[in-house]
Every structure is written in C-alpha cells, then in structure tokens.
Amino acid sequence: MSFTIKEASERLGCPAHTIRFYEKEGLLPYIKRDRHGNRLFEQDHLDWIRLMTCFRATGMKISLLKQMVNLALDGDATIPQRKAILNQYKEELFRRQNELAEALDAVNNKLAIYEEIEEGRLPSESRLLNQMEDRHNQPTKRE
Amino acid sequence: MSFTIKEASERLGCPAHTIRFYEKEGLLPYIKRDRHGNRLFEQDHLDWIRLMTCFRATGMKISLLKQMVNLALDGDATIPQRKAILNQYKEELFRRQNELAEALDAVNNKLAIYEEIEEGRLPSESRLLNQMEDRHNQPTKRE
DNA sequence: GCTTGCCTTAAAGTGTGCTTTAAGCCTTAA
DNA sequence: TTAAGGCTTAAAGCACACTTTAAGGCAAGC
Numbered sequence: 334m335s336f337t338i339k340e341a342s343e344r345l346g347c348p349a350h351t352i353r354f355y356e357k358e359g360l361l362p363y364i365k366r367d368r369h370g371n372r373l374f375e376q377d378h379l380d381w382i383r384l385m386t387c388f389r390a391t392g393m394k395i396s397l398l399k400q401m402v403n404l405a406l407d408g409d410a411t412i413p414q415r416k417a418i419l420n421q422y423k424e425e426l427f428r429r430q431n432e433l434a435e436a437l438d439a440v441n442n443k444l445a446i447y448e449e450i451e452e453g454r455l456p457s458e459s460r461l462l463n464q465m466e467d468r469h470n471q472p473t474k475r476e
Numbered sequence: 477m478s479f480t481i482k483e484a485s486e487r488l489g490c491p492a493h494t495i496r497f498y499e500k501e502g503l504l505p506y507i508k509r510d511r512h513g514n515r516l517f518e519q520d521h522l523d524w525i526r527l528m529t530c531f532r533a534t535g536m537k538i539s540l541l542k543q544m545v546n547l548a549l550d551g552d553a554t555i556p557q558r559k560a561i562l563n564q565y566k567e568e569l570f571r572r573q574n575e576l577a578e579a580l581d582a583v584n585n586k587l588a589i590y591e592e593i594e595e596g597r598l599p600s601e602s603r604l605l606n607q608m609e610d611r612h613n614q615p616t617k618r619e
Numbered sequence: 620g621c622t623t624g625c626c627t628t629a630a631a632g633t634g635t636g637c638t639t640t641a642a643g644c645c646t647t648a649a
Numbered sequence: 650t651t652a653a654g655g656c657t658t659a660a661a662g663c664a665c666a667c668t669t670t671a672a673g674g675c676a677a678g679c
Binding site for chain 1: 534565
Binding site: 491494497501532537538539 | 635636637638639644645646
C-alpha cells in the first residue's frame with residue numbers, strides 16, 4: 334500500500350510542497366517513484382513525517398533531524414549518538430517547559446493586575462507602560 | 477536611577493542592539509535621552525523588557541507585543557482588549573504545553589526503542605529509517 | 620484532440636527577528 | 650592631540666523554514 338503525495342499531504346495535514354522540501358533536504362531518503370517519477374510514500378514514511386512534525390513543532394531544527402537521518406542510515410552502530418541527540422533535545426524540551434510555566438505565571442499575574450485596575454483597587458497600570466507615559470513629563474534624575 | 481543601554485544590556489543579558497531594535501519597533505515608548513542623545517532606561521523599562529523577553533521566548537510575536545503597547549498607551553479603557561489578547565495567548569501557551577508533552581512522549585518512546593535494539597530485543601530499527609532502506613530493493617505494490 | 624488537473628523540477632520570494640555593518644559624534648585617557 | 654571606546658542612526662545582511670512561482674510532462678474525461 335503506497336500513497337501519492339496528495340494522499341500523504343491529506344493524511345498528514347501537511348502541504349505537499351513541504352513534503353517535497355523535506356525530501357530535498359534529505360529528511361526522507363529512499364522515497365520510491367512510480368514509472369512517471371511520482372513519489373510513492375509508505376506508511377512508515379508517513380509515520381516518520383508525523384514524528385518530524387512533532388519534533389519541529391517543539392523547536393527541533395531541520396539540520397538536527399537531518400543529522401539523525403544520516404546516523405540512522407549508517408546503521409545500529411550509531412544508536413549511542415542518536416540517543417545522545419535525543420537526550421539533549423529532551424533537555425531542551427524541559428527548558429521550554431520551564432519557559433512556558435514562567436510565561437503562564439507572568440500572564441496570570443498581568444491578568445490579575447488588569448482585574449484590580451478594572452475594580453478600582455489599583456490606580457491605572459502603575460508598573461509598566463502608563464508610568465512610562467507619566468514620566469515623560471517629569472525631570473530626569475541622571476544627567 | 478537610570479541606566480545606560482550598556483547597563484540595561486548587562487542586567488537583562490540582552491544585546492544592546494536588540495534593545496535599540498525593540499525601541500525602533502515601538503515596544504519601548506517614552507525612553508528618555510540624556511543631553512547627548514543617549515538612552516536612559518528606568519527600572520520599569522527593564523521590567524517591561526524582561527517581561528517581553530519572557531513572552532518572546534514562548535512564541536509571542538513582536539507585532540502582538542506592539543499591539544499591547546499601543547493599547548496601553550490609549551489608557552485603561554483598552555484593558556478589556558488587552559485581557560482578550562492575553563487570554564488568547566494563554567490558550568496558545570496551553571497548546572504549546574501539549575505539544576511539548578507529546579514530543580516528550582515521542583522522544584521517550586524512541587529512546588526506549590533504541591534501548592531494546594541495543595539489548596538485541598528488537599531487530600534493528602524496524603519501524604523507520606532502516607526499513608526505508610530495506611524497501612529500497614524490493615518491488616513496489618502500487619503501479 | 621484538447622482541456623483540466625495533478626505531478627515534476629529549480630529557483631526565487633516571504634516573514635520573522637534579530638545581527639552586522641557603516642558612518643559619524645562625543646568623551647576620556649595617554 | 651590623538652587614539653580608543655562607547656554612543657548614535659540607517660540600512661543591509663543573515664538564518665531559518667517554508668511558500669510561491671514558473672515551466673513543463675503525463676493522463677483521464679469531454
């Protein structure tokens with residue numbers, strides 16, 4: 334069972350052009366062609382593209398994906414290197430989780446401040462932008 | 477107490493050029509200057525830049541930051557719009573958290589497979605790249 | 620036979636966010 | 650007084666990942 338690029342595109346929700354681009358970048362080695370030169374995708378290819386999409390969405394670079402492909406093509410002897418790459422990427426994922434948690438805190442804090450301003454418990458936006466505006470007409474301390 | 481761009485840069489761990497770029501983009505209104513035209517940053521500016529950096533690191537676009545600045549400059553009447561923006565961004569953060577969790581699952585799964593291959597419990601990398609290579613020399617089913 | 624539509628390729632273009640370069644001014648130390 | 654080093658600006662350049670364009674081939678339906 335093979336798929337045309339259109340079928341692959343539909344199943345993956347990924348533009349055909351992007352899939353071709355990935356192949357050109359070397360992320361999809363050994364894609365076969367029919368007698369007209371049209372690509373034929375196997376289920377495994379779709380699985381791999383889906384995995385790449387998942388990694389890409391979380392910041393893995395194409396160059397790193399390519400490294401992994403190249404290592405895989407060199408056989409099982411490169412598994413330690415591939416593990417090292419994935420473990421590093423995992424660290425990166427943890428870093429991003431922290432960043433997200435921090436941003437979420439900051440957003441909630443800001444939203445709480447807006448609530449307080451709306452309820453009149455805080456005098457306008459005392460900490461950030463509005464104060465800049467206020468200062469605009471005040472004397473400077475330095476210089 | 478004001479800071480030069482160099483001091484701001486050091487405190488924020490952010491290149492001076494980037495800070496200037498943010499000002500040019502309108503993200504830092506009302507930065508004052510000394511008599512030589514050099515920028516003078518207040519603590520509030522540093523706080524705001526730090527917050528922007530936090531939002532930027534988690535995917536908020538500069539155009540959206542600028543929208544928020546512009547709304548803030550228009551006064552408290554725009555707080556509902558700013559809340560709407562932040563709530564939307566919050567959704568985005570949740571989406572990203574899910575993506576990270578999925579990627580983390582996928583990585584762990586891949587690492588587990590590598591372990592099994594290393595221990596000989598799985599015949600090479602049966603699911604992805606190596607199989608592509610295998611297929612390379614087999615007849616096609618379609619066409 | 621001709622149009623429609625999907626396929627192919629290579630190459631150029633786009634969006635985003637910096638980052639670097641270039642040219643010049645001011646201050647300070649030698 | 651002159652050279653170094655930090656500031657200024659505007660503009661060009663870069664990295665990344667697509668995305669779009671252009672030019673053309675093949676096949677099925679009218």
